Amino acid sequence: MNMTYSEMTEQVAAAAPDTGNDSAPAVAGPPPAGSAVLDYTDGAGLRPWQFSVAPMIDVTDRHCRYFHRLLAPNALLYTEMITTGALVYGDVPRHLRFSAQEHPVALQLGGSEPAALAHCARLGQSWGYDEVNLNCGCPSERVQKGAFGACLMAEPALVADCIKAMQDAVSIPVTVKHRLGLDDDQSYDFVRDFVGQLYDVGCRVFVAHARNAVLKGLSPKDNREIPPLRYDVVTRLKHDFPDALFVLNGGLNTPDLITSAVNAFDGAMVGRLAWHEPYLLRDISRRLWPDTPVADDATIVQQMAGYARAEVAQGVPLRAIVKPMLGLFNGRKGARQWRRHLSDPAQLATQNPEILQQAFAFVT
Numbered sequence: 001m002n003m004t005y006s007e008m009t010e011q012v013a014a015a016a017p018d019t020g021n022d023s024a025p026a027v028a029g030p031p032p033a034g035s036a037v038l039d040y041t042d043g044a045g046l047r048p049w050q051f052s053v054a055p056m057i058d059v060t061d062r063h064c065r066y067f068h069r070l071l072a073p074n075a076l077l078y079t080e081m082i083t084t085g086a087l088v089y090g091d092v093p094r095h096l097r098f099s100a101q102e103h104p105v106a107l108q109l110g111g112s113e114p115a116a117l118a119h120c121a122r123l124g125q126s127w128g129y130d131e132v133n134l135n136c137g138c139p140s141e142r143v144q145k146g147a148f149g150a151c152l153m154a155e156p157a158l159v160a161d162c163i164k165a166m167q168d169a170v171s172i173p174v175t176v177k178h179r180l181g182l183d184d185d186q187s188y189d190f191v192r193d194f195v196g197q198l199y200d201v202g203c204r205v206f207v208a209h210a211r212n213a214v215l216k217g218l219s220p221k222d223n224r225e226i227p228p229l230r231y232d233v234v235t236r237l238k239h240d241f242p243d244a245l246f247v248l249n250g251g252l253n254t255p256d257l258i259t260s261a262v263n264a265f266d267g268a269m270v271g272r273l274a275w276h277e278p279y280l281l282r283d284i285s286r287r288l289w290p291d292t293p294v295a296d297d298a299t300i301v302q303q304m305a306g307y308a309r310a311e312v313a314q315g316v317p318l319r320a321i322v323k324p325m326l327g328l329f330n331g332r333k334g335a336r337q338w339r340r341h342l343s344d345p346a347q348l349a350t351q352n353p354e355i356l357q358q359a360f361a362f363v364t
Contacts, residue, residue, distance in 0.1 A: 048104060048130075049205060049247045050262055051288055052076035053281070054271035055108040055133070055177070062098045063316075064324035066307055068274060069102055070300045071281035074289050077105045081135045083148075084111030087120045096127040099307075106131035108177070110138070112148040112158060114165035121166040121174065132166055134159070136178040139213040139223045150179050150213035153190075156197040164201040175205035177249070180233050181212040188233060192240060199241055207269055208234045210250040224250075224272070234265065255283050262288060276327050300328070301360045308353035319348045322356065334363035 053060065053068055055078035060068075065077045082095050098105060107124035109132060111117045121132045136159060138149035152159050159176070166174045176198060180191045195206055211227040218226060229251045238246045247267040252258045261268035274281055282294050295303065308321045322342045329335040341347060341359035348355070 047267065048076055049207075049245055049267035050074075050076075051258070051267060051284060052106075052207075052247065052269045053078060053274045054249060054269050055079055055081050055106075055135070056271055056275065057081055057138075059275050059324070061320070062102065063307075063311070063321045065102045065105060066099050067300075067304060067324050068278065068281060070295050070303055071278055072285045073292050073294060074285065075281065076131075077102055078133065079105070079107050079129075081108045081110045081138060082120075084109060084113065084116040084120050087123055088116055092123060096123065096129075098127075100128075103128075104130040106133050106175070108133040108135055110135045110148045112152055112155075112162065114161045117162050118165040118169035121170045125170040125172050129172065131173045131175055132170060133175045133177055133207070134162060134166070136176055137209050137213065138220070139179075139215055139218070140220045150182065151215060153178060153182055153194055153213070156194045159194070160197045160201045163198055163203050167202055173205060174203065175207065176203055177207040177209065179209050179211060179213040180230055183212065183214055183216070186212060186230070188236060191233060192237065195237055195241060195244075199244060204243070205245045205247070206237070207247040207249055208237065210234050210248060238265065255280060255287060258284055259287055275324070277330055278324065278327050279329070297328075297363075298360070301356050305353045305356045308356065312351050312353060317348075318351050318353065318355070321353075322348075325356075329363045332363055337362035 051072070052075055053065075053072070057080050060078060060080050062079075065079075068075065068077055079098075086095055096107070107121075107127075107129040109117055109120050109124075111120070111134075117134070124132050135149055136152045140149065163174055163176065178191075178194065181187070182190075198206075210229050210231050210233065211223070214223055214227055231248065234246055234248055238244075245266040247269050248261045248265040249269040249271070252261055252268055252270050253273050258268045258270060270281075270284075285292065285294050304321070304325060308318060311321055312318055326339045326342055329338050338359045341355060341362065347358075
């Protein structure tokens with residue numbers, strides 16, 4: 001059974017370390033001297049994993065990421081999961097091309113063969129990605145048939161070999177996104193040993209979707225909702241691996257919960273929230289980085305129209321560019337007309353980016 005909103009809030013709050021000062025946010029500080037952990041701040045003093053948008057198949061393509069960047073200037077953005085086969089045998093530019101404005105952006109890979117993953121990690125670095133992430137959390141049957149995703153958690157030694165191969169191939173961070181267990185196994189030892197084997201080969205950033213993955217009987221959607229959230233397990237991992245970074249994912253569906261998770265852990269990752277209610281990315285950005293300007297509605301629409309003009313000129317369907325924008329004004333007057341105009345097949349067939357300005361007139 002899923003937790004209620006109040007129970008989720010209490011569990012996130014309970015996970016926060018005691019700072020001894022109720023007025024001070026519980027934010028992780030620098031690692032101890034000599035630690036192998038990655039630098040926790042970049043050259044601008046930002047925490048790279050503080051807030052991120054999850055890799056989502058058929059969602060976080062380069063057009064979606066460009067849009068999200070306008071709403072969240074400092075967030076870490078992830079690609080869709082891209083399989084090693086798609087890069088080894090497919091169209092590499094189609095899969096890896098992205099806009100410079102998307103930085104920081106991470107490449108998520110799906111695969112289980114160390115050599116292939118190392119090759120794809122090198123491709124990612126050569127194309128300019130800031131991080132390579134290995135998917136050990138997707139429970140879909142299609143992914144299982146490829147012997148990667150969440151089912152890899154049952155083979156931690158293989159995952160460790162994959163991580164090590166990628167680390168040896170690139171100089172950018174190599175991270176992992178994982179669940180807490182498989183099917184009905186909720187033992188802490190399972191996930192601790194999984195993390196421990198990756199830690200032993202040098203992995204220091206773990207994005208933990210705080211649920212088990214049920215490999216048989218649940219759809220990917222159900223796997224995001226039915227297995228219970230266990231934030232306390234991620235807290236235990238943080239305690240047992242103090243110089244590793246743990247980013248919390250799962251159930252973070254309000255700005256308050258996300259802000260609490262950022263303070264309790266080393267970062268927070270959101271998924272479907274960014275798709276259904278993208279405007280909340282701007283709210284969260286203002287909370288986390290009050291000194292960083294965020295574009296207003298008119299600027300976002302204007303910049304996306306300019307982006308669309310350039311992409312349409314290259315043969316990109318306008319539909320692919322406006323799709324992630326449909327929820328931008330959800331809950332506001334005119335939102336239905338905005339969505340309807342941007343979903344109208346006749347309007348989209350014109351390939352005219354001016355439909356964005358036309359739709360915006362309904363909400364202004």
